[in-house]
Amino acid sequence: MDNIAGQNQGNRVLVNITMLVLVLLWLLPSIGLFVSSFRDRDQIANSGWWMSPFTVDLNFRARSSSDDMVEQNGIFVIEGNVFTDPSVAGRFPDGEGTIGAFGPTARDLDAFAPGETAEMPRGGTLTVEADGSYRIEHDEPFARGPAIFFQALTPPAFTLDNYRTVLFADGMDRAFINTLTVAIPATIIPILIAAFAAYALAWMDFPGRGLLIAAVVGLLVVPLQLALVPLLNLHTSIGIGQSFLGIWLAHTGFGLPLAVYLLRNYMVGLPRDIIEGAKVDGATDFQIFVRIILPLSFPALASFAIFQFLWTWNDLLVAKVFLPSGSASQVMTVKIADDLLGSRGGDWGILATAAFVSIAVPLVVFFTMQRYLVRGLLAGSVK
Amino acid sequence: MPPVIQGIITIIVGVGGCVGYFYASNWVLDKVIFPAKGPNTGRNINRANQVRPWLFLFPAMFALGLYLAYPVVGSFVRSLFDRSGDNFIGLGNYxxxxxxxxxxxxxxxxxxxxxxxxxxxxxxxxxxxxxxxxxxxxxxxxxxxxxxxxxxxxxxxxxxxxxxxxxxxxxxxxxxxxxxxxxxxxxxxxxxxxxxxxxxxxxxxxxxxxxxxxxxxxxxxxxxxxxxxxxxxxxxxxxxxxxxxxxxxxxxxxxxxxxxxxxxxxxxxxxxxxxxxxxxxxxxxxxxxxxxxxxxxxxxxxxxxxxxxxxxxxxxxxxxxxxxx
Structure with a gap:
């Protein structure tokens, strides 16, 4: 028996480790994005996000000033401290720091230890002490102060600048509002239409009901791609064109099969007694639907609403086709995929922040409504 | 008109329109076409109940038909024409x-x-x-x-x-x-x-x-x-x-x-x-x-x-x- 118990414990550890690895694999990429959105461009380029909580060596460039030049015994000398240079002051607010290494050119940035003396490429010598004070000597006067490249220990720092840029300066605020404008009507309208149809398919008897349900199941899998060209042409010919109205209609149409299917599956499961009892009492179908079915179906309505909201919020394809491409009506996904990735392809901080802003709302919806989402998934798939 | 206001109006019109449609169509069916009174009360109720499912289904079926069923055919037909859409080229595109x-x-x-x-x-x-x-x-x-x-x-x-x-x-x-x-x-x-x-x-x-x-x-x-x-x-x-x-x-x-x-x-x-x-x-x-x-x-x-x-x-x-x- 001991043996079996031991084995179980071993298994338990193994299970824990496997799950931990999986969870980390699933979580780390998102954390990377989240952390990166709080780092500025230089930090992102210089060290991985996983180093951000630690004090690390970062690369900097300071410029000495020829105004500080003095002549001592025929030698021209510039003295100063790299940490007081305005271009690095942002990272060293006290004007103090510790030099890890330095060099006279960007390529030799870590060639010299503090206290050593380096030959400058244009003649003269450069000495940088650990506390950042430097001394440049040359037998000719300097036209302009030479640049000093150095590595310094930098404490962790996070910034909200990316958010400021993304939210207020980059048109992302507009895209955010556009996304909301697309998502909310496109969520509410199909629910209503689908609820009536689902009730008819679940509780009313009429010829061809089975066929209609089969048709809905079939339409559930029709690829969106098929609809793009014919519908855009249709919209153009009836004067809707590429517009918000067009995308609402499109999302309504594309969301309906799932809505009808989910709601019907749920409504069929409601107790027959209640509905028949109401009918005996003289309630009409319309009254039964409004007074009994709708309130009882709230969980299913909520779960479809979550699906549809996530889907319309996250959608790129429908927005690219049915909305005009100008920045006035861009939604966030289009803005990120077409605008930011193109023009700011190298600015990872801005990209990360924009992505996180677009992800934030679905995540909030997701974590607050997870219960309904799971219920909806189960109703939609397992029957 | 800013899209936000347009959106709010759409929600109101859309939701109101849906509710109005269902309510009004049921009312017309029960009171005007097949009133549940007079000599044919029983027959009228039965007929109304035969029509009602289609009233409930109509908006969904219309949208599904237009946005998903029609495109299957529409796309296939379009794919048989060339870039301009005027010349039939059979399976040329494929x-x-x-x-x-x-x-x-x-x-x-x-x-x-x-x-x-x-x-x-x-x-x-x-x-x-x-x-x-x-x-x-x-x-x-x-x-x-x-x-x-x-x-x-x-x-x-x-x-x-x-x-x-x-x-x-x-x-x-x-x-x-x-x-x-x-x-x-x-x-x-x-x-x-x-x-x-x-x-x-x-x-x-x-x-x-x-x-x-x-x-x-x-x-x-x-x-x-x-x-x-x-x-x-x-x-x-x-x-x-x-x-x-x-x-x-x-x-x-x-x-x-x-x-x-x-x-x-x-x-x-x-x-x-x-x-x-x-x-x-x-x-x-x-x-x-x-x-x-x-x-x-x-x-x-x-x-x-x-x-x-x-x-x-x-x-x-x-x-x-x-x-x-």
Whole structure:
């Protein structure tokens, strides 16, 4: 028996480790994005996000000033401290720091230890002490102060600048509002239409009901791609064109099969007694639907609403086709995929922040409504 | 008019219109066309009840017909015409497509996606569902693995661009390679295998879906079957693969087909990650290269996707009909 118990414990550890690895694999990429959105461009380029909580060596460039030049015994000398240079002051607010290494050119940035003396490429010598004070000597006067490249220990720092840029300066605020404008009507309208149809398919008897349900199941899998060209042409010919109205209609149409299917599956499961009892009492179908079915179906309505909201919020394809491409009506996904990735392809901080802003709302919806989402998934798939 | 106000008006008009339509049409049916009074009361009530389902169904059927059923036919017809839409060229677009090497690559990649993504997502989902049931922190683990479901494909692509970034100070993969002394490489430019790196993004998103459904199915398995197997001396693996998996096979197939359908729709990942370069096009992304430029070609590609979906569609309808009986 001991043996079996031991084995179980071993298994338990193994299970824990496997799950931990999986969870980390699933979580780390998102954390990377989240952390990166709080780092500025230089930090992102210089060290991985996983180093951000630690004090690390970062690369900097300071410029000495020829105004500080003095002549001592025929030698021209510039003295100063790299940490007081305005271009690095942002990272060293006290004007103090510790030099890890330095060099006279960007390529030799870590060639010299503090206290050593380096030959400058244009003649003269450069000495940088650990506390950042430097001394440049040359037998000719300097036209302009030479640049000093150095590595310094930098404490962790996070910034909200990316958010400021993304939210207020980059048109992302507009895209955010556009996304909301697309998502909310496109969520509410199909629910209503689908609820009536689902009730008819679940509780009313009429010829061809089975066929209609089969048709809905079939339409559930029709690829969106098929609809793009014919519908855009249709919209153009009836004067809707590429517009918000067009995308609402499109999302309504594309969301309906799932809505009808989910709601019907749920409504069929409601107790027959209640509905028949109401009918005996003289309630009409319309009254039964409004007074009994709708309130009882709230969980299913909520779960479809979550699906549809996530889907319309996250959608790129429908927005690219049915909305005009100008920045006035861009939604966030289009803005990120077409605008930011193109023009700011190298600015990872801005990209990360924009992505996180677009992800934030679905995540909030997701974590607050997870219960309904799971219920909806189960109703939609397992029957 | 700003779109926000337009949106609010649309909500009011839309919701009001729907409610108004249903209420008014029922009222007209009951009071005007077939009033429940006079000499034909009984017959009128019966007739009204025969018409009513169609009143309830009409808006949904109209929208479904216009937005999903009509495009199947419309796209096919359009794909038989040339770029301008005036000249009938039969299967010309399809023939041209199949002679393009990019299209053939896209078809091959798409088949790979259809094979790999559902298999991996279902398998990992199943493993997580099984393992997390036995953990004290299982629910938290499930929540975290489920989370990518809420993230857009574009957002997920950006997240993974960071992971794959060809820079040891940016991408975690290259950072690990760097610490092992390997040269930096761009995973997205490694021919053929880059497809799998893209697929993994979708697996990452969809595993949570598989996990949630399979976890519910696993809980539904009768305890007795498992106890009996344990008494007969089955070990954990045997219980899992020989007792549990066969009992939830139906659910596994449903999850598998659902993810398969999704795979055939997703163009966002390829579009944001590589734009189809380096041999990574799949049919949906390939279609977008023709969208707005050549409707004939675009619809032809879309119809090829439809043909790929068809087996799943037929199977789904059959399942649904079986359940109704």
């Amino acid at each position: 023939i041209d497509l199949f002679s393009e090497s990019t299209f053939r690559t896209a078809v091959r990649n798409n088949l790979l996606w259809v094979l790999v993504v559902p298999a991996m997502a279902t398998f990992i989902g199943l493993v997580v569902a099984q393992l997390s049931d036995r953990l004290s922190w299982g629910n938290i683990a499930k929540s975290l693995i489920f989370m990518p479901m809420a993230i857009s494909f574009v957002g997920a692509s950006l997240i993974w661009r960071f992971v794959y970034a060809p820079d040891a100070d940016l991408g975690i993969i290259n950072s690990i390679r760097d610490s092992m002394g390997l040269a930096v490489l761009d995973p997205l430019q490694v021919r053929f295998w880059n497809n799998f790196f893209l697929m993994f993004i979708l697996v990452w998103i969809q595993t949570g879906f598989a996990m949630v459904i399979l976890s519910a199915a696993l809980r539904g398995i009768p305890e007795e079957t498992i106890e009996a197997a344990i008494i007969d001396g089955a070990n954990a693996f045997q219980v899992f693969f020989k007792i549990k998996v066969p009992q939830i096979m139906g659910t596994i197939v449903v999850v598998w087909t659902t993810i398969t359908i999704l795979v055939l729709k997703v163009f966002d990942i390829v579009y944001t990650m590589t734009g189809g370069n380096f041999g990574t096009h799949i049919l949906p992304s390939y279609m977008m290269t023709y969208m707005f430029r050549d409707d004939g070609r675009a619809t032809a590609v879309a119809f090829v996707i439809m043909i790929l979906v068809l087996p799943v569609m037929i199977w789904n309808i059959r399942q649904a009909r079986k359940e109704m009986r």
